[in-house]
Amino acid sequence: MRELATFPLVEALLGRRSRRFAMGDTLPSGPLAYQSRHDPLPLTELERMLVLSAMGGTTGWHYAISHNPKLAPHVPSYSAAAAGRTFPSAAGIHTAELFFTDDTGVCFLSTRDAGALVDPATERVTPELMVERHRSRLRRLSDERLYLPREEPYLDAHNHWCVNVPGSLLVIPVADIAQHLIAVLCFLLQNGYVIYDDVHRRAIPGLDEFGDLVDLDNPFPLTFAEQYALTEATAELATACYAGPLMLQAMGLGGWMFDGIDRFTVLGASGNPEVPGLGFRYDVDERWSTPNPTGRDGVFEAYCPPHYPDMAAAVEAFSQRKFGPGGPFHPGTPGAWTDSPGFRGSAQVYDDRFKACVTRQADYVLARSASSRARCPRCSSSPTSRRTTSTSSSTTASSNRGRTCAPTPLICGPGTATSEGSITRKIRCGASVGLRSVGLRPCLVPPRPTPVAPFCAVCGQDGVQP
DSSP, X not given: OHHHHTOOHHHHHHHOOOOOOOTTOEEOSSTTOEEOSSOOOOOOHHHHHHHHHHHHOEEEEOOOOOOOTTTTTSOOOOOSOSEEESSOOGGGOOOOEEEEEETTEEEEEOOTTSOOSSOTTTSOOOHHHHHHHHGGGEEEEESSOOOOOSSTTTBOGGGTTTSSOTTOBEEEEEEEHHHHHHHHHHHHHHTTOOEEBTTXXXXXXXXXXXXXXXXXXXXXXXXXXXXXXXXXXXXXXXXXXXXXXXXXXXXXXOBOOOOOBOHHHHHTOSSOTTOOXXXXXXXXXXXXSSOEEEEETTTEEOSSTTTSSSHHHHHHHHHHHHHSTTSTTOTTSOOSSTTHHHHHHTSOOOOHHXXXXXXXXXXXXXHHXXXXXXXXXXXXXXXXXXXXXXXXXXXXXXXXXXXOBOOOOEEESTTSSOOTTSSSTTOOTTXXXXXXXXXXXXXXXXXXXXXXXXXXXXXXXXXXXX
């Protein structure tokens, strides 16, 4: 552990490689064909906790966003979590959590709202301390390894031989796109902006009453807000994944980050009852090209229906996460400042009109998303809700010396890799999109859209009340 704590960062960066061959593994054919002479050797409990705490551990109270002249004398209340973690999050929103599977079963590591489990301002943070403080955050979901058939479409063909093999550790970060989009809507509104539907070139009905809060003549495109949320959430997942192999370098173990795995299968939306994945419930519809997983009840629930009665309840829950006990803007939450109660308490709490404006936009997005129901003759079919079981089937083949940490970024929520009309419109979950700054006005923003007659919130047909 002493050598681990002093392993050079530069050496970890320059020495990182994707090392896929594990003890006990077999590369079946080709010029590199080889069969290991050893039995699979799983990670020890300590080694596993070192990797997990590196990928999703808390590292002290984060510093928040210090100043915005538009909001002064209040501090910007963009953050949704009070603690920083081993990976960055845009403005400290933090919607990602970790699932993982190995020979012992399937588990969930929840840290996004755990507070600072370690505090470098008051103690020396060591790998031993990280492991000790994070063990209690583990929650076992199954006693069997996650079942992933070694065939397409469940696993990409090039990963059949090396992914989720006996002895391996497979870490699966999952982010909540629904919650992240709420955070983006709040961020825009705090800076005086709302969104409009640039796909159908329509203003969002009912925003005129909030003209004293926002600039209605310069809205942001809905697609921009969607990509903003997707990009920021993906950054959390990717950097969490990257931290894993860096820790493996210091530990002298092999592994890699990848996405050659079916996201829907992993979450539980494969459609095959024999492959229940992580047990997320999901919706399907004959008009959609992909299913829409939204969460697992009591474990990881996206901020949207059916996990909340409606988007007003989801927005209220997001506000409570920020301003309620333990939140980043509650005076009773400890912090990194000499006057932490004063700093945290100086944020402007969302009032009812603020939340109503965010809800109005979120309702519209949900109505146009893959979670909405048909509301006119043109689109008369209705979505079907499905729930996967939470018990994994026995695995048919698996991985190596726990010597393989194979994190796969996944995203859930309304708009998880759904078809046209969803929150992310044809962008597969985990896809990488270009980073853009809200300070750079998108060139696609036209003058304020003209209000239109009622239309179907699903297919856009005019004359139908959404």
